[in-house]
Amino acid sequence: MTSEGTYPYFRGGVSTWTHNLIKKLPDIEFYIVSIVPSPFFRISYDLPRNVRGLVTIPLWGEEQPGEHFSPSCLSVLRRVIRTGTSEVEEEFIPSFKDFLEEVLSGGKNPRRMGEALTAMRKFFEDHEYKKTFKSEALWKLYISKLGEDKLYSNMEVSELIDLARVLQHFLRVLIFPFPEGDVYHSSAAALCGVPAIVSKVKEDIPYLLTEHGLYFRERILDTVRLVKSLPAKIFWLNLFRAIVLANYNYADKISPVCSFNVNWEREFGIKEGKIEVIYNGIDVNRFRPLNVRRDEDVKRIILMARVDKLKGIIDMVEAFSYVKEEVRNAVCQVFGPIVDKEYYAACMRKVKELGLEDSFLFMGPTNQPEVEYNRADVVALPSISEGFPYAVVEAMACGRLVVATDVGGVREALEGCGIVVPPRQPRELGKAISEALLDEEMRKELGMKAREKAVRLYSEERFLADYLRSYVELLSEKKIGGMSK
Amino acid sequence: MEAEESHWSMGTKLEKEEKYQEALEHYLKEAEIQKQRNNIAMAALSLLSAAKCALKAGDNKAAMTLFDLAGDSYVKYAESTSSVSPRSSIWGYKMASKCYMWANKFEKAEKALETANSMEEKLEPSEDLGAGVPLFRPYRKKGGK
Numbered sequence: 001m002t003s004e005g006t007y008p009y010f011r012g013g014v015s016t017w018t019h020n021l022i023k024k025l026p027d028i029e030f031y032i033v034s035i036v037p038s039p040f041f042r043i044s045y046d047l048p049r050n051v052r053g054l055v056t057i058p059l060w061g062e063e064q065p066g067e068h069f070s071p072s073c074l075s076v077l078r079r080v081i082r083t084g085t086s087e088v089e090e091e092f093i094p095s096f097k098d099f100l101e102e103v104l105s106g107g108k109n110p111r112r113m114g115e116a117l118t119a120m121r122k123f124f125e126d127h128e129y130k131k132t133f134k135s136e137a138l139w140k141l142y143i144s145k146l147g148e149d150k151l152y153s154n155m156e157v158s159e160l161i162d163l164a165r166v167l168q169h170f171l172r173v174l175i176f177p178f179p180e181g182d183v184y185h186s187s188a189a190a191l192c193g194v195p196a197i198v199s200k201v202k203e204d205i206p207y208l209l210t211e212h213g214l215y216f217r218e219r220i221l222d223t224v225r226l227v228k229s230l231p232a233k234i235f236w237l238n239l240f241r242a243i244v245l246a247n248y249n250y251a252d253k254i255s256p257v258c259s260f261n262v263n264w265e266r267e268f269g270i271k272e273g274k275i276e277v278i279y280n281g282i283d284v285n286r287f288r289p290l291n292v293r294r295d296e297d298v299k300r301i302i303l304m305a306r307v308d309k310l311k312g313i314i315d316m317v318e319a320f321s322y323v324k325e326e327v328r329n330a331v332c333q334v335f336g337p338i339v340d341k342e343y344y345a346a347c348m349r350k351v352k353e354l355g356l357e358d359s360f361l362f363m364g365p366t367n368q369p370e371v372e373y374n375r376a377d378v379v380a381l382p383s384i385s386e387g388f389p390y391a392v393v394e395a396m397a398c399g400r401l402v403v404a405t406d407v408g409g410v411r412e413a414l415e416g417c418g419i420v421v422p423p424r425q426p427r428e429l430g431k432a433i434s435e436a437l438l439d440e441e442m443r444k445e446l447g448m449k450a451r452e453k454a455v456r457l458y459s460e461e462r463f464l465a466d467y468l469r470s471y472v473e474l475l476s477e478k479k480i481g482g483m484s485k
Numbered sequence: 486m487e488a489e490e491s492h493w494s495m496g497t498k499l500e501k502e503e504k505y506q507e508a509l510e511h512y513l514k515e516a517e518i519q520k521q522r523n524n525i526a527m528a529a530l531s532l533l534s535a536a537k538c539a540l541k542a543g544d545n546k547a548a549m550t551l552f553d554l555a556g557d558s559y560v561k562y563a564e565s566t567s568s569v570s571p572r573s574s575i576w577g578y579k580m581a582s583k584c585y586m587w588a589n590k591f592e593k594a595e596k597a598l599e600t601a602n603s604m605e606e607k608l609e610p611s612e613d614l615g616a617g618v619p620l621f622r623p624y625r626k627k628g629g630k
Contacts, residue, residue, distance in 0.1 A: 027524050029491065182497065276572065462570050469566070469573035472526040473580075479533050480583050 001185050002033040004192035008054070009034060009041040011337065011365075012306060013390050014187055014212050017257075017280055023048040024464050028471065031179035035059065035192045057176045059169045065129050079128040087127060088135040095119035096138060100145050103167075103235075107242030110249035117194055117246070118201040121174040129175050133168050155231050163235055170239075174198075183208060183474050189247035189254075190215045200250045206474035209251035210278070211261045212387035213408065216244045218310075221385060244268070252474055255466075257388035258409020278470070279409075280388050281463020284455050287397035289447075290374040299330045299437045302376040304369055304391040305383070306336040307344045307362065312382035312405065314343070315426045317350040319382065320360055322430025327437045331359045332380075335366045373398040377443065378436045383407050384423050392418075393458045396450035401443040403432045413458075417449035492518065496534060505542035509535045516558075525565055526577070529558030533584060549588045556584035560597060571608055575601045 001007075007018035022030050031053045038061030047054070064076070098116035107113060123132070132138070142164055146152035152160075173194045184196035185208045199205040219240040227233045248254065248270050255278040256262055262275055294300075301323070305311040313334060320332045338344045344362070351360045366372055373379060379395035379402045386408035393413060395402045404410045405423035414420055419436060421428040436443055496511035516531035536551035563577025578601035585594035 027519070027522060027527060029494075182493075459569075465566050465570040465573050468526060469570065469576060472530050473576055476530050476533055476580055479530075479537050480580075480587075 001030050001187065002035075002192040002195055003187045004035040004190050005037070006187065007034060008032065008043045008045040008047060009036050009056075010339075011044050013280075013387065015045070016390055017210075017212065018187060019045050019048070020281075020460070021464070021467055022051060024460065025468055026050050028468070031055070031181055033057065033176075033178065033192065033195050035173060037061070053179055055176055055179060057173055059172055065172045065175055076128070079126060080131055083127040083131040085135065085137070088132050089137050092120065092123045092127070092132055092135075093137060093141055095123070097141060097145070100142065102242050102246075103239045104145065104149070105242070106238035107245035110242075110246045113242055113246040114197050114201045114250055117174065118198045120171065121198050124175045129172070139164070151231050151234065155229070159229060159232055163232060167239070181205065183471050185210065185471075186247065186251075187212065188215045189244045189251075191243060193243070193247035193251075197246055197250045200252075204478070206478055207251045207253075208470055208474060209247055209254045211254065211256040211265070213385055214261055214264050214387075216240055217264065218385055221310075252477075253470060255470065259412050260409045261387070276466075276470075278463065278466045279458050280390060280393060281458055281460035282390065282393050282397055282454070283460050284397045284458075287370050287373070287394045287454075289399040289451065290370065292371050292374045294375050297329060299327050299377045300375060301330060301332040301378045301380050301433060301437070302372055303332070303334045303380050303382070304336060304372070304394070305334065305381065307334065307338040307347065308340050309343050310383060310385050311336075312384045312423065313347050314350055315384075315424060315429065316380060316382040317347055317354065317356065317360055318426035319380075319430035319433065320356060321354040322427055323434050323437070324356070324359065326434035330437060331361065332356075333372075334360075334362050335364070335369065335372055337365050338362070369394060370398060373400050376400055378403055378433055380429070380433060381405065381410065382423075382426075382429055383410075386410055388413065393454055397454035397458070399447040399451040401436050401446045402450065403429065403436055405429065413453075414450075417446050417453050419446075491515065493531065496531075496538075500534070500538060503541075505538040509538040509542065509547075512538060525558055525562040529555055529562055529577075529580070532558055536584070536587070552584045552588035553590055553593075556581045556588060556590065556593060556597070559584060563597075563600075567604075571604060575604045575608070578604070 001018060001022065003014065003018060006012060006014040008015070026049070029050055029052045032051060033055045035057045037059060039056065039058040040061060095116045098112050099120065102109060102113040102116065143160065146155070146160065170191060173191055178195040178199060183206045184199050186193040186196045187210050189209055189211055193209065196207040200207045220237060223233050223236045227236060245268060248265065248268055251274070254265060254270060254275045256265060256275065257278065257280050259277055262277065265275055266272070301320070303313070303316060305313065307313055316332065320330070323330050351357060373395050379391070379400045381389060381391055381402065381404035383389070383405055384407065388409035392402050392404055392410055396413065396417065402414055402418040404414060404418065404420055406420040407423050411420050419432050421432050492511040492515035496508045496515060499508035499511060512531045512535035516528045516535065519528035519531060532551055532555035536548050536555055539548035539551055559577045559581035563574045563581065566577065567574035578597045582594045582597040582601065585591070585597060
């Protein structure tokens with residue numbers, strides 16, 4: 001199981017999904033490959049007993065890449081000695097050139113990308129990574145390739161160096177040991193899919209890809225927001241596109257968590273037969289309507305979300321100010337960790353600016369989400385981007401009315417049993433929540449339908465059966481496919 | 486976090502080393518364990534792996550028997566999962582059909598395939614939410630498509 005910025009180091013939807021899947025398929029042995037920003041994070045989960053190993057790949061924060069694996073001095077020295085100018089020029093540069101051309105073309109030929117990654121990985125088995133990237137010939141190639149295009153040729157040297165530096169860090173994924181598995185399962189069409197791609201090219205190991213949020217879509221949002229210069233924006237988007245396409249190309253099966261993702265996958269030219277939606281599953285016995293103590297004097301809206309830009313909390317603050325105009329006794333509680341402190345500060349400023357200090361409350365994470373859902377009159381989800389959010393499905397299973405933004409798989413989850421509004425439109429969101437708070441009959445009716453739908457489509461039992469079958473299917477097909485009859 | 490190797494892992498390793506008879510024995514042990522744990526899909530896969538090893542070892546008679554057993558296991562799996570995951574069930578019948586073909590049990594193969602097809606017809610098509618998908622065109626330098 002490969003992941004990026006999630007399990008087992010960070011909490012969130014993808015990590016919950018991974019943890020549940022591993023823990024509840026105890027007869028399958030898992031090795032985890034986890035890409036993290038730096039090696040200084042702590043594991044946030046008790047790893048289930050069927051986890052046989054964990055490979056952590058920090059992209060940053062190490063002087064010598066892979067140093068926390070404690071490779072012997074001798075082996076490092078051997079690799080350094082082997083990495084001469086001629087080795088780099090003859091054995092590494094041709095595949096790096098293919099890789100770079102693929103990046104610059106935005107993934108014109110995903111097979112070429114897969115082969116280039118595999119060849120570079122093979123090179124790093126015997127050669128030293130840092131010395132390779134200090135090669136003058138490599139730098140010359142990089143400059144000349146970018147210089148061929150007017151767009152990049154006008155970039156400042158500092159920008160070119162920055163791009164090269166980040167690219168070099170991304171390629172660190174190639175120097176870590178990849179576990180020998182029967183099936184590779186990546187939780188995103190991202191860098192974390194690289195071990196799966198390489199294993200597919202090298203040993204024909206089946207590759208299952210699950211798409212939660214759409215990696216490429218989220219990278220577009222990030223790049224547009226964070227990268228200032230146009231050439232750099234285009235460079236990164238083409239790089240991400242090339243990585244995504246290589247993942248799609250080499251995956252034997254793609255299992256998006258909702259049909260919404262399928263549209264994007266089709267857009268990338270993926271064959272329909274390769275795609276099968278597997279919805280996130282939840283424990284519908286834990287998440288069910290409960291008799292809980294409620295304060296009847298207030299109308300309670302809850303959000304079950306980490307405090308992060310993608311969750312649209314700031315829109316919710318504004319939406320809530322409109323709710324307060326209609327429903328004076330409304331309170332809004334956000335349950336979840338603060339992962340972006342700057343964003344949290346911005347939310348708090350907005351709360352203060354709108355005079356909502358007494359009624360818009362950040363509660364921190366909860367261990368009893370099922371109780372909080374049941375205490376709510378409305379469960380809101382103001383996100384800007386989502387895959388198939390657990391918060392929505394859990395609230396549905398608790399028989400609550402959900403008012404959410406129309407992002408990712410939210411619409412298909414709430415079809416016929418909840419309310420969706422366009423994202424980033426706080427007034428619309430506020431209006432829908434107010435209407436829901438003032439109409440008890442509607443809340444009950446839609447809440448009942450939501451529970452029915454959750455039990456029918458989003459049970460953990462079904463989710464586990466589908467993934468178990470996917471693993472067995474890929475292996476069975478490989479076994480029987482290798483024979484002719 | 487090193488644990489004792491499972492029969493599955495041993496079988497896979499030995500199969501790679503082309504020690505088919507030994508691999509077969511491990512796969513059979515794995516199938517037995519999985520059957521006891523009621524993991525019918527895994528038992529079916531182990532039997533299929535054993536059948537393949539028998540075939541590679543040149544023991545066609547044993548291979549036929551094992552393919553037949555694997556087919557039976559895939560059917561059992563398909564039956565057990567039909568109420569939870571119809572798609573899993575359909576796949577189980579299709580896989581059973583392939584195994585029966587290898588076992589030269591053509592009637593059984595035909596029947597399993599018919600069941601799969603009739604279930605497939607009844608399966609709800611997945612929703613198409615095509616509206617509002619933003620398009621993205623990659624930038625490529627002039628001369629590229």
